[in-house]
Structure formats: structure tokens, C-alpha cells
Amino acid sequence: MQMELTAAGSAAGFALTLLLVPKVAAYMQRKGMVGVDVHKLGRPEVPEMVGLAIVLGLVASVALVTVVCRTYATEFLAFTSAVLIAAAIGAVDDLKGLGPKTKPLLMTLSSVPILLLGTYNPHPVLPFVGATRLTIVYPLLVPLAMAVTANAMNMADPVNGAMSGTSAIILAALLVASLLLGRDNAVVLSALTLGPVLAFFWYNRYPSRVFSGDVGSLSVGTALGALVVIGQLEVVGIVAMMPQIMNAFCILSSAGRLFEHSTMPDRPVRLLPDGRLDANLKPEAPITLTRIILAGGPKREYEVAHELFRLTLFSALLAVLTALAMWGSSR
């Protein structure tokens, strides 16, 4: 019953997001909320903030499943509240612009519902070790984890379809891991998030017809963070997100500080006259995963996106192996 309900909820979220994206995009276009696709020669304008459709699809599908089956109502309430807080922060950032230090700090607020409703377990299961006890430290790590996942996904959207495509791969890995480990709440949450993200990817893939905006990337990042905390998939989540964590860490350490895209000292990637992308060869440009991918030579934008997908897929396989090790050590 629960499997069928999860599949139906995921399909409903997928269908709703598929229907909502064009409507939200048209609305944003009318309101002048457009972003320039800087990696195309014509620099086309693309509707921004369309990630709002993911949030609406996700919240609707979680609500639908909760109405039918109340088993995980508290967990789902914490998850949905966290995503909505992130969406609100993302929307403010898209509309008004938050400072580079304010945004990560505010993102820790998305952990409040999880901490208040107590939907975490301070005994994470680790591969080869089994269950551990982190009674005092764990609640302190939850806000940090939420801020890290949200901001890592926010920074992981350098080319068309990158954020939505890699998120879908990470969610698929978390779904497989939660099935292996028998974490029913995480099975439902990952499937319900996967539906809307896949639908958004349909429009966001190369060449993008819509951009997610911070409202989308911060919400998806928060959904991933909330999912790993609620579903006790901490290590699996870190492994699945290794390319995104690597990207965020490289940017922060090479720039030496937090900064906004608009105030970036030098762009990591440059557009060549033939439409290909190449790594910026200036030493002062920040090191990003895209710049590393392009270090060997110029590539088409979709080739960069495919490389990001392959790297995430590799991490996703390692994440499933990690889940297998956890399964072995918890038996």
C-alpha cells in the first residue's frame, strides 16, 4: 500500500510540476524576472525563479501522501516546513539579494522545524562501524548540514540543467540507499522529491527554457539536507554529494571568502567565439568544478553538463556501496 501511495505521490508531483513550470515561467517573464544565459553567444533571456514550481509540486505531493497515510506526518511536516523556509529565503534572495554571509546564515533556519519536532536520530549508523552515539553534537550539526547542502546545490548550477540533473541523480541514489536500509520515511521523501525535480529537469536541461533561481536551488538543497537527517542517511548523503561539496569547497577556498555571483572578481569560465566554453586561464579566477572540467581544453556547454552528470553518477554509485556497507554493519 505504502509503495503504491509513494509511486502515486511521486507521479502526481511530477505531473503537477510539468504543468506548473510553463505557467510560472510565463508569469516570471511578464514580471520581468529573467536571467541572461551567459554561456550562449546570443545571450538569450530566460525566465528566472521557476524553481518555485518544484516547491509547489513537492509540497502538494507530500500533502497528498500525508492526507492518505498519517504514518510519517511529523517527519513530513518537518520536511515541508524546512523546504518552505528555504524557498522563502531563496525568493527574498532572488528579488532583493541577500549578502554573501547573510544567505548561508539564514539557511540554518531551515533546520528549526527538524530540531523543534525532533525528527532526527542522534545515533547515526556508519559504514563498518554501526550505530554511534552523538547525543550532544548531533543537534548542533543539523543547522550546519542544512546550510551546507542548500548552499552546495545553490553553487552547483553553473551550466544548463546541472542543478536539476545532478539533484535527480543524488535523489535516485538516496532512494536506492533508503530501500536497501529499510528507511521507509526516506523512501517516501526521496521519491516525492524526485518527481518534481525530474519534471523541472525536462525544461531546465540544455538548452534551458527556464532557470530555477535561488528559490529552486536552495529548496532542493534543503530537501536533500532534510532528507538525509530525517532518514538517517548522513554518510550516504555526503558521498552522493561529493562533486557538489568539492565544487563549493573549491570556490570558497580559492576565493578565500564568501561572495555573490554578481561580485565575483573574475568568472571561472569564458565563452569562446565558436560558442564553446573554456577555463579562465587567469590565476586569480576562482577554481570551480566546471573550471577543472574545462582545464584540459574547451567543451560545448552540454558536454560540461554531461560530465557533471557522470561525476555525480559515479558518486551516487559510491553512495549505494556505502549504504551496502551500512546494511552489512547494522546486521
Add this chain to the structure above:
Amino acid sequence: MRGVTGLYAILLLVWSSMMLGLCVVFGVILAARVPFDETTPPGLVGAFRVILGAALGILWLYSWKRLTDAYFRRVIRSRPKEGEVT
């Protein structure tokens, strides 16, 4: 795949070191009995263990960064200079 293969090796290395590090931190550092366990308040011993575990975690992150930086600079250096005929 040119210039990217090394990234997979880095991810594999980071993953293996993470698995090993988790075993060391949680299986050895946090679980081991130390000589001053009896004489020191339990909170202090716990804090010491957490700090030691966190220090190992930071060292792991730092090594990851150094490895990625070194890989990036090596690939950039190996590519032909702009305008150079290969």
C-alpha cells in the same frame, strides 16, 4: 574524458579515505579507553575526543582541497599555450 579522468580518481580516493577515517574516528578514537578516563570528568574526555575527531575531519577536507588544486594546476600547465600549434 580528457582532463577529467583524474577527478574520478580523486573522488574514489576521497571516498576510501572517508570510510577509513570514519572507522578510525568512531571505531578507535571515540570508542577507545584512555588512561585519563577515570580521573577526568566525562564531559571533558568527550569534548577532547570530539575535538580530535573534528581535527581529523578538517585535515581530510584540507587534503581533499590540496589534491584538487594540484590536479587542476597540473592539467592547466599541460595544455598547449593559446596560439601554440600542436
